[in-house]
Amino acid sequence: MDARNMLRFLVLSFGLTLVLLLTWFHLPTSFLNKEALDCNVYSGWCTSKNRFQSSNPINKPTFSTHNRKQRHESDVPRHPLDPLTIQEFNEVRTILATHPLFKSSNSYTLNSVVLDEPEKELVLKWRKGQPLLPRKVSVVALVKGIAHTLIVDLSRSQVTNETRSPSSGYPTMTIKDMQSVLDVPLKSGEFNRTIIKRGVNLSDLSCLPLAAGWYGTPVEENRRLIKVQCYSSKGTVNFYMKPIEGLTVLVDMDKKEVVSITDNGVNIPVANGIDTDYRYSVQKLNGEMNYLINPISLEQPKGPSFTVDGHIVKWANWEFHLKPDPRAGIIISQAKVRDTDTSEMRNVIYKGFTSELFVPYMDPTDAWYFKTYMDAGEYGFGLQAMPLDPLNDCPRNAYYMDGLFASADGTPFVQPNMICIFESYAGDIAWRHAECPITDMKVTEVRPKVTLVVRMAAAVANYDYIIDWEFQTDGLIRSKVGLSGILMVKGTTYENMNQVPDQEYLYGTLLSENIIGVIHDHYITYYLDMDIDGSDNSFIKVNIKKEETSPGESPRKSYLKAVRKVAKTEKDAQIKLQLYDPSEFHVVNPLKKTRLGNPVGYKLVPGATAASLLDHEDKAQKRAAFTNNQIWVTPYNKSEQWAGGLLVYQSRGDDTLQVWSNRDRPIENKDIVLWYTVGFHHVPSQEDYPIMPTVSASFDLKPVNFFERNPILRMRPNFQEDLPVCKAQDSA
Numbered sequence: 001m002d003a004r005n006m007l008r009f010l011v012l013s014f015g016l017t018l019v020l021l022l023t024w025f026h027l028p029t030s031f032l033n034k035e036a037l038d039c040n041v042y043s044g045w046c047t048s049k050n051r052f053q054s055s056n057p058i059n060k061p062t063f064s065t066h067n068r069k070q071r072h073e074s075d076v077p078r079h080p081l082d083p084l085t086i087q088e089f090n091e092v093r094t095i096l097a098t099h100p101l102f103k104s105s106n107s108y109t110l111n112s113v114v115l116d117e118p119e120k121e122l123v124l125k126w127r128k129g130q131p132l133l134p135r136k137v138s139v140v141a142l143v144k145g146i147a148h149t150l151i152v153d154l155s156r157s158q159v160t161n162e163t164r165s166p167s168s169g170y171p172t173m174t175i176k177d178m179q180s181v182l183d184v185p186l187k188s189g190e191f192n193r194t195i196i197k198r199g200v201n202l203s204d205l206s207c208l209p210l211a212a213g214w215y216g217t218p219v220e221e222n223r224r225l226i227k228v229q230c231y232s233s234k235g236t237v238n239f240y241m242k243p244i245e246g247l248t249v250l251v252d253m254d255k256k257e258v259v260s261i262t263d264n265g266v267n268i269p270v271a272n273g274i275d276t277d278y279r280y281s282v283q284k285l286n287g288e289m290n291y292l293i294n295p296i297s298l299e300q301p302k303g304p305s306f307t308v309d310g311h312i313v314k315w316a317n318w319e320f321h322l323k324p325d326p327r328a329g330i331i332i333s334q335a336k337v338r339d340t341d342t343s344e345m346r347n348v349i350y351k352g353f354t355s356e357l358f359v360p361y362m363d364p365t366d367a368w369y370f371k372t373y374m375d376a377g378e379y380g381f382g383l384q385a386m387p388l389d390p391l392n393d394c395p396r397n398a399y400y401m402d403g404l405f406a407s408a409d410g411t412p413f414v415q416p417n418m419i420c421i422f423e424s425y426a427g428d429i430a431w432r433h434a435e436c437p438i439t440d441m442k443v444t445e446v447r448p449k450v451t452l453v454v455r456m457a458a459a460v461a462n463y464d465y466i467i468d469w470e471f472q473t474d475g476l477i478r479s480k481v482g483l484s485g486i487l488m489v490k491g492t493t494y495e496n497m498n499q500v501p502d503q504e505y506l507y508g509t510l511l512s513e514n515i516i517g518v519i520h521d522h523y524i525t526y527y528l529d530m531d532i533d534g535s536d537n538s539f540i541k542v543n544i545k546k547e548e549t550s551p552g553e554s555p556r557k558s559y560l561k562a563v564r565k566v567a568k569t570e571k572d573a574q575i576k577l578q579l580y581d582p583s584e585f586h587v588v589n590p591l592k593k594t595r596l597g598n599p600v601g602y603k604l605v606p607g608a609t610a611a612s613l614l615d616h617e618d619k620a621q622k623r624a625a626f627t628n629n630q631i632w633v634t635p636y637n638k639s640e641q642w643a644g645g646l647l648v649y650q651s652r653g654d655d656t657l658q659v660w661s662n663r664d665r666p667i668e669n670k671d672i673v674l675w676y677t678v679g680f681h682h683v684p685s686q687e688d689y690p691i692m693p694t695v696s697a698s699f700d701l702k703p704v705n706f707f708e709r710n711p712i713l714r715m716r717p718n719f720q721e722d723l724p725v726c727k728a729q730d731s732a
């Protein structure tokens with residue numbers, strides 16, 4: 001989170017890499033002999049012929065920016081949606097320096113500096129080789145406590161628009177905001193004495209900047225507030241498991257002053273933190289666990305099948321624009337799939353990204369009630385995306401993309417290896433059929449399923465979110481969220497459940513002596529500007545209904561039928577998922593039909609998910625009203641992209657998806673945006689301690705009458721000569 005922590009993460013992952021390398025070189029020879037592969041590990045392509053050594057000129061990939069050490073100074077934008085370059089960030093700084101708003105004030109921060117994407121119609125018309133569209137920059141600045149949004153036109157070297165924000169709330173915190181508040185409590189003698197009284201050395205203190213939400217109290221008026229809570233890092237890097245419970249310091253983020261200190265945990269001991277360190281280097285290994293799984297990796301003897309040209313990714317029948325974003329993390333634009341019948345590239349998504357998160361904790365007491373985080377708008381989902389570990393976060397055949405973001409004064413910095421792209425083969429089957437002996441036809445046809453994954457992992461303080469966009473050759477896109485990292489836990493006097501009088505008022509699960517994992521939810525809301533074969537689309541609810549037969553009509557009493565209903569206005573598309581009143585959710589192009597007359601479309605297929613059960617009048621839920629439904633559809637509007645509003649920090653819920661959708665605008669045969677929220681209820685269990693095994697949930701965007709038939713019918717299977725079969729020998 002802060003620079004020190006970030007450094008720690010870097011050192012950690014580097015350390016881990018070293019440890020793994022050393023482990024490899026010190027493998028006992030008996031290990032290699034005993035379980036050697038049929039293919040010699042040291043010769044032949046089984047040893048990983050990676051993409052850069054590909055000898056096949058046809059498949060030679062063209063990674064124009066594959067050099068990881070590239071400093072990005074010479075980057076130039078080549079596509080209208082390409083993110084800002086170092087040179088452009090510097091131009092923005094120069095232009096803003098002479099603007100009256102900043103000239104007259106030395107107390108301002110630039111909380112967001114990103115490309116102001118050109119109008120959609122212009123981007124859609126643009127073709128490679130044409131001159132780039134005028135580059136504009138969208139800036140959100142905080143000047144003397146007031147949020148301003150500006151458009152900087154780089155081609156004219158001037159600020160063209162400047163508005164004081166009309167809605168409540170403040171912009172995303174800068175990394176500097178988060179860092180600088182951590183030292184504020186130390187200005188207070190009372191704080192220092194409290195820490196020492198709790199038996200914690202000031203040198204062992206680790207604190208977190210916790211977004212304070214908004215609860216409508218006078219103290220919250222006209223200032224940016226943040227709550228700082230602290231932990232002891234004595235004896236473990238996993239300081240999260242040693243909370244100094246009940247101690248909350250309310251800090252004025254701009255004045256860097258302590259507003260108040262509350263301590264409701266004087267009798268709660270700091271947990272001992274024994275065996276909470278999750279680093280491989282400190283594990284007491286018993287040998288057994290160590291080699292349960294042999295090293296594994298995917299081999300691509302002819303190199304990968306995808307190319308990355310600037311920000312355009314091409315793979316199999318897919319093509320899309322990919323860029324890192326400080327707030328959203330990953331933005332996928334202009335995703336198109338090739339129709340195998342016509343060879344035409346067909347539009348599927350104009351723009352897709354994680355628009356907002358909502359993570360409310362379910363404990364109404366003083367030190368916990370406010371924990372209702374909106375990680376994209378408050379912390380910056382992309383800003384928190386740490387460099388991926390090349391051996392373990394992504395497979396060896398991955399390509400990495402850096403993020404380039406602006407710091408609080410506008411100077412650009414590199415977020416290295418923020419996104420990885422790789423082909424994935426999980427051993428799954430794309431389609432198959434085998435004839436059984438009764439037909440006497442000897443037919444077995446199987447196609448392996450290979451996909452392309454775009455991945456990011458954001459570590460928002462304790463929690464880690466793994467965001468995957470997975471593209472399949474059959475046209476399906478799977479969006480997956482993985483949760484890992486460390487729970488936010490609560491200190492307690494209890495050491496065993498036999499001391500707990502009423503489990504309900506634990507607000508969670510006893511995970512270890514003096515540690516409770518507090519119940520909480522996670523919601524991740526996706527913005528999906530679907531453009532199925534063109535911008536104007538309709539949303540259709542295909543309701544699966546029980547129909548009863550009339551007496552004597554059939555031996556069957558009931559069956560199911562599909563009832564299609566086109567959503568006319570936004571309220572028709574405010575949808576709560578229901579197991580006993582199920583529907584399919586189609587986005588179709590009503591003017592484009594298949595040969596057989598079905599409208600071409602894609603359907604949203606929800607996976608396991610959860611709905612927010614908080615009261616709609618709960619301040620937290622009002623701010624996060626975008627989770628009131630799982631599905632929404634809005635007409636495209638360039639200024640409605642952030643589900644919780646543009647200014648989310650201390651927002652009051654006056655600029656949310658709920659507010660926009662309640663305008664009930666027409667959405668039939670219009671350029672529409674689909675919104676979907678993936679949710680989790682998380683009742684922690686002991687397995688989540690001291691670090692959580694990944695839990696995931698996903699949804700699919702799946703072609704529905706988009707293709708004339710199975711688009712991967714003609715796909716080639718693997719043949720013997722393509723791949724030697726590597727298998728483990730019988731153990732000696």
Ligand SMILES: *[C@@H]1O[C@H](CO)[C@@H](O)[C@H](O)[C@H]1NC(C)=O
Pocket residue numbers: 151160161
């Ligand atoms: C900027 O100002 C121009 C001219 O006044 C206006 O047409 C345009 O819509 C404004 N853009 C934004 C993003 O406010």
Ligand SMILES: *[C@@H]1O[C@H](CO)[C@@H](O)[C@H](O)[C@H]1NC(C)=O
Pocket residue numbers: 186187188189192202203
């Ligand atoms: C609190 O402790 C810190 C760390 O030892 C020290 O730097 C700071 O000056 C102390 N604050 C006060 C008010 O004594």
Ligand SMILES: *[C@@H]1O[C@H](CO)[C@@H](O)[C@H](O)[C@H]1NC(C)=O
Pocket residue numbers: 199200201203234
């Ligand atoms: C605090 O730190 C000092 C010096 O590093 C050490 O001697 C002392 O034992 C520590 N106390 C606690 C409670 O950790």
Ligand SMILES: *[C@@H]1O[C@H](CO)[C@@H](O)[C@H](O)[C@H]1NC(C)=O
Pocket residue numbers: 637638639640660665
């Ligand atoms: C576009 O969105 C903004 C912000 O919600 C709103 O003020 C404006 O009225 C919207 N325009 C239309 C045409 O709905």
Ligand SMILES: [Cu+2]
Pocket residue numbers: 483520521522682
């Ligand atoms: Cu959780």
